[in-house]
Amino acid sequence: MHITRRQFGVATALALSGLAAAPARVGWASDDTQPVADLGEPVHKTQDTGSALGPGPDGQPQAYFFVSGNTTSTGEFAVVDLRSQRTILDIRVPSGSGIARAMAVSPVDGTVYFGTSDTGDLYNYRPGDSQVTSLGVPVPGQVFWGLSIGSDGLVWGGTYPGGLVFSYDPATGQVHNYGQAIAGETYIEALEQVGGRIYVGSSPNAKLASLDPATGTFTQIDLPADHASTDIYKLNLRGTLLFVSTDRTYILDTTTGTWGDQLPGTGRGVSPVDPATGNTIYYKTSAGPVATYNLDTHAVQTLSWAPNAAPESWGWIDLADPNLPGPSVAFTYYTNGRTYAYNPATAHTYYLQPTLMGSGDQLTVIGSGPDGNIYCGAYLTPPGMGRWDPDKKAFELLADSGQVEGYGSFHGDLVYGRYPQGALYRYDLDKPWQQGTNPAPPVTIGNEQNRPQSFVDIGDQLAVSSVPETGRHGGAITLWNPDTNAFSVYRNVVTNQTPVSLVYRDGLIYGGTSINGGYGIDPITPEANLFVWDPVSHQTLFTAAPVSGATTVAGLAFDADGLLWGLAGSTLFVFNPANRKVIHKVTLFDDTDGSRYGNDHVLLFESGQLYGVTANRLFRYDHGNDKVTVLYDGVATKLGARCLATDRYGALYFNAASSHLYRYTPSEQEG
Numbered sequence: 001m002h003i004t005r006r007q008f009g010v011a012t013a014l015a016l017s018g019l020a021a022a023p024a025r026v027g028w029a030s031d032d033t034q035p036v037a038d039l040g041e042p043v044h045k046t047q048d049t050g051s052a053l054g055p056g057p058d059g060q061p062q063a064y065f066f067v068s069g070n071t072t073s074t075g076e077f078a079v080v081d082l083r084s085q086r087t088i089l090d091i092r093v094p095s096g097s098g099i100a101r102a103m104a105v106s107p108v109d110g111t112v113y114f115g116t117s118d119t120g121d122l123y124n125y126r127p128g129d130s131q132v133t134s135l136g137v138p139v140p141g142q143v144f145w146g147l148s149i150g151s152d153g154l155v156w157g158g159t160y161p162g163g164l165v166f167s168y169d170p171a172t173g174q175v176h177n178y179g180q181a182i183a184g185e186t187y188i189e190a191l192e193q194v195g196g197r198i199y200v201g202s203s204p205n206a207k208l209a210s211l212d213p214a215t216g217t218f219t220q221i222d223l224p225a226d227h228a229s230t231d232i233y234k235l236n237l238r239g240t241l242l243f244v245s246t247d248r249t250y251i252l253d254t255t256t257g258t259w260g261d262q263l264p265g266t267g268r269g270v271s272p273v274d275p276a277t278g279n280t281i282y283y284k285t286s287a288g289p290v291a292t293y294n295l296d297t298h299a300v301q302t303l304s305w306a307p308n309a310a311p312e313s314w315g316w317i318d319l320a321d322p323n324l325p326g327p328s329v330a331f332t333y334y335t336n337g338r339t340y341a342y343n344p345a346t347a348h349t350y351y352l353q354p355t356l357m358g359s360g361d362q363l364t365v366i367g368s369g370p371d372g373n374i375y376c377g378a379y380l381t382p383p384g385m386g387r388w389d390p391d392k393k394a395f396e397l398l399a400d401s402g403q404v405e406g407y408g409s410f411h412g413d414l415v416y417g418r419y420p421q422g423a424l425y426r427y428d429l430d431k432p433w434q435q436g437t438n439p440a441p442p443v444t445i446g447n448e449q450n451r452p453q454s455f456v457d458i459g460d461q462l463a464v465s466s467v468p469e470t471g472r473h474g475g476a477i478t479l480w481n482p483d484t485n486a487f488s489v490y491r492n493v494v495t496n497q498t499p500v501s502l503v504y505r506d507g508l509i510y511g512g513t514s515i516n517g518g519y520g521i522d523p524i525t526p527e528a529n530l531f532v533w534d535p536v537s538h539q540t541l542f543t544a545a546p547v548s549g550a551t552t553v554a555g556l557a558f559d560a561d562g563l564l565w566g567l568a569g570s571t572l573f574v575f576n577p578a579n580r581k582v583i584h585k586v587t588l589f590d591d592t593d594g595s596r597y598g599n600d601h602v603l604l605f606e607s608g609q610l611y612g613v614t615a616n617r618l619f620r621y622d623h624g625n626d627k628v629t630v631l632y633d634g635v636a637t638k639l640g641a642r643c644l645a646t647d648r649y650g651a652l653y654f655n656a657a658s659s660h661l662y663r664y665t666p667s668e669q670e671g
Contacts, residue, residue, distance in 0.1 A: 036618075036632050039661045041360030042386025042395045043378040047099065048078075048356075050114050051332040053315030053339075054105035056081065057128035061317035061330075062088075064105070064125070065337045065356065066114045069097030071639060071658030073359045075116060077125065077132050080354045082330075082339060083320055087354045094134055096121045097359075101189060101233075101268065101312065102147035102157070111170070113155050115144025122157070122168065138175045139166055146200075148191035148235075156198055158188025161520075165191070165200055165211060165218075181218050182207045186520040187470075192235035194242060194254050201232025204471020204520035206246050208232060224250055224259050230470055234269035238281050239295045243270045249283065261298055263291075271314035271329050276344065282329045284311050290342065305349060307340045309333035317341060323348040335382045360659030365453075365599055365643055367407025369414045371429050372648020376661055377404025377416070385416075388661060390647045400435040401425075408455020410462055410482050417452020418442065422466060424452055426482045443480060447489045448472045450518070453597060456502040456509065458535055463509050465499035467597055473517035473524065475499050477509070479535060493540050494529050500598035501554040503564070505577070508541070509533045510564055512553030516596050528553040528568065530575060546573045546582045554598025555612060559605060567601040570615045588628050589615045591635070595642075602644035604652075609670050611652055616640045618654055618664060631664055632656065 050066035060083055067076035075097045079089040096116030103114035112125040120143040122135040139159060146158030155168040163185040166177045181188055181200045190201030198211040200218075206229040208221045229246035236243040241260070242252040249263040249270065265286035270293070274280040279295045289306040293299075311331035319328055323346060330341035330350070336358075341350035361378035369375050369387075376386035384399040402418040409415065414427040423442035431438045445452060451467035461481040468475050468491075475498030480487040493499055497513040504510070511531050515523040528550050532542040546553060550568035557565050563583075564575040569592040574584040593600050593615050603612040610621045616634035618641045621627070632654070634641035639657040646652055652664040 035664055035667070037663045039388065039663055040395070041659045042363070042376040042388065042661050043361040043381055043383050043397065044358055045361040045378070045381055045383045046336045046356045046358035047334060047380060048337055049101050049312060049334045050099045050103040051334070052103045052105050052112060052313050053317060053330055053332065054112060055110050055127065061319065062127065063332055063337070063339050064103065064112050065332070066099050066103055067337070067356055067358060068099045069359050070362050071097070073097065075099060076357050076359070078337065078356050080337060080339070080352070082317055082352065085352050085354070087356060089130065090357055091131065093123060093132055095119050098143070100144045100146070102144035104147050104149045106149045106153055107151055108153035113147060113149065115147055115157060117143045117145065117160070120144060135168070138168055139164060139177055145187050146189040146191050148193065150193040156191045158191050158200060160187045162186065163188050163202060165198065167213070178211060178216050181209050181211065182220060190232045190235040192237050192242065194237050199235050199242060201235055201244065203231035204518070206230055206232050208244060236269045238270065238273055241295060245269050263293065268310070268312055269314060271331070272316055274329070274344065275316055275327050282314070303342070304347070305342045309338060309340060319350060324350060362658045363643070363655045363661070365404060365406055366645050366653060366655055366661065368645040368647065369407070369429065370409045370412050374645055374647055374653045374661065375407055375414065377401070379403060388653070390649060390651065398433045405451045406453040406455055408457065408462060410457055413482070415455055415462060415482060417455070417464065417466070420450045422446065422450040422452060424464060424480055443485050443487055445476070445478050445487070445489055447476060447491060448474070449476050449489070451597070453500060454502045456504045458504050458509070463502055463504065463535060465502050465511065467498050468518045470518045470520045473521065475517070477533065490538055493533050494531050494543055496525050497529060498597065500552060501556045503556045503558055505558055505562065509535055510556060510577070512556055512566055512598065514552045514597050516551070527551070530566065542580055546575065547571045547585065552595050552598045552601060554595070554601040555603040555614070557603040557605060565603050565610065567603060567612065567614050572621060586626060588619065589617065591615050600642040604644055604646065606646055606652065607650055607666065607670065609666065611644065613641050613644045613654055620670070632662065
């Protein structure tokens with residue numbers, strides 16, 4: 001039997017006077033005796049998209065991993081001896097917690113270089129050392145998205161958000177910034193030296209170019225006309241053939257400039273050439289098995305080896321094992337520091353998941369389930385989502401959920417949306433969690449949508465707002481019937497904006513937008529809108545900017561009198577649906593948090609009070625005297641406050657310190 005979800009609507013009265021008074025504050029602490037308690041980290045993960053294989057100080061094969069951190073923990077650098085299967089170094093780096101696919105081993109001296117995707121720091125590590133060396137931030141204002149090392153030892157970096165290419169000379173410490181590789185492209189993830197030129201691959205529009213370092217000139221190279229990707233993930237030169245990994249792997253003959261064979265989706269790159277044959281590379285097929293490709297004959301052979309993992313980096317290693325004699329082909333995987341290997345001579349395989357620290361996973365969203373539990377989605381998470389039970393006072397991990405972007409309810413079941421698949425799931429809370437069965441296989445929105453964010457029950461179906469893919473404008477509302485899995489998608493309900501917050505009343509959907517599309521593209525509209533949309537006629541009936549210049553309108557919530565409350569940055573507004581006018585505005589705080597898609601701006605009514613999060617604070621707003629009381633000040637603690645949900649007892653939950661779930665328990669005087 002499901003527990004009925006609490007009803008949040010309450011009678012309200014409006015005070016239509018000036019701006020809010022200076023906010024008051026209440027205390028907080030991490031125990032049950034204080035209003036605010038830190039409940040800990042719902043999801044713990046070890047994610048290592050920065051990884052490489054290379055020789056140790058004595059030539060033994062080693063795997064190197066840069067593992068993501070969070071707001072309170074910097075990233076982790078680890079070295080694993082693949083023969084002894086021991087983690088021989090595991091440390092936190094001085095600065096930076098975000099990881100990009102930006103790690104490489106120098107072919108000159110075996111030095112490992114890696115960069116961070118949040119601070120733009122460059123580090124190196126010399127095998128055998130006990131620490132990494134900080135090389136500073138090569139290009140201020142830019143972060144790492146790709147890294148490669150040339151045959152001369154020069155380090156080449158690709159950046160976000162400028163889409164720049166630069167070189168770093170280890171001998172002199174000199175940085176040369178060559179500027180944006182391709183106009184309008186904001187990510188450079190793939191780089192590879194081809195003779196005297198540097199080839200680069202970009203996103204969000206999957207473009208290929210080559211750089212002549214002598215002149216600083218980039219020359220764009222057309223991809224095959226049938227390519228269908230927004231990203232170039234990896235470039236690998238094998239002999240004279242350049243393997244370009246996108247939706248498939250396209251093979252460019254660099255001597256003739258012509259495109260040849262195409263391989264199925266291969267993850268991120270192909271192996272170095274087999275040292276025993278001198279003409280064979282390995283790649284992972286999208287269907288599962290590993291296959292080989294002969295550089296001379298172009299013949300493909302599928303192997304029986306089919307590890308359940310997508311390669312991040314490839315290499316050849318000697319494991320000094322009688323069952324795996326001589327060179328074995330190996331690759332790393334982006335979760336838990338896994339390494340897989342296969343020996344061509346014996347067909348024996350190798351697998352290692354080492355012991356690494358990991359860290360609490362950054363939360364993407366929290367939501368109230370129909371059962372009154374609190375559900376926590378986390379960033380790029382193979383581990384799963386967290387569930388907090390207020391009676392057990394404990395977290396449970398629901399495995400393999402992926403990155404959840406939004407939660408909702410439908411007929412007593414939990415529904416949620418997953419990134420980057422743009423997938424919609426339904427979970428029956430009366431049955432055990434079993435990914436693939438409960439929840440069953442999802443519905444995929446398609447239509448260039450990949451972040452299903454806001455869910456609202458409109459009777460026999462759900463309305464779902466979604467953010468478009470990287471480099472795209474035109475978010476959508478999807479009408480989805482979870483009973484039949486029928487759905488229809490409606491883009492650009494507000495032209496070139498993204499719907500991020502939805503509520504439903506009297507047969508109409510009220511929504512707020514963000515001016516942002518997917519990542520990697522600039523806004524092309526000046527301010528966010530409040531809109532009214534008819535789910536029957538599929539027409540937008542009304543649009544207006546409730547607060548001039550605001551980049552998001554979110555946190556929409558109806559009170560019991562039918563007035564619509566919302567947040568535009570740090571401004572609270574009240575909208576009257578009867579005359580479609582904004583009838584009240586209150587500037588809550590002088591600063592804002594620049595929320596991209598509105599998860600940082602949430603309002604809800606609970607026990608006769610209006611609560612919200614915005615500008616990194618949890619607050620209570622008293623509409624009787626226009627007073628705002630700060631209940632948790634994430635500005636002061638530099639740990640932020642975002643998302644907001646309530647459990648079955650009326651306690652409030654929010655995300656702070658990036659990876660932590662916090663609870664606020666209202667006093668009896670507040671009810």
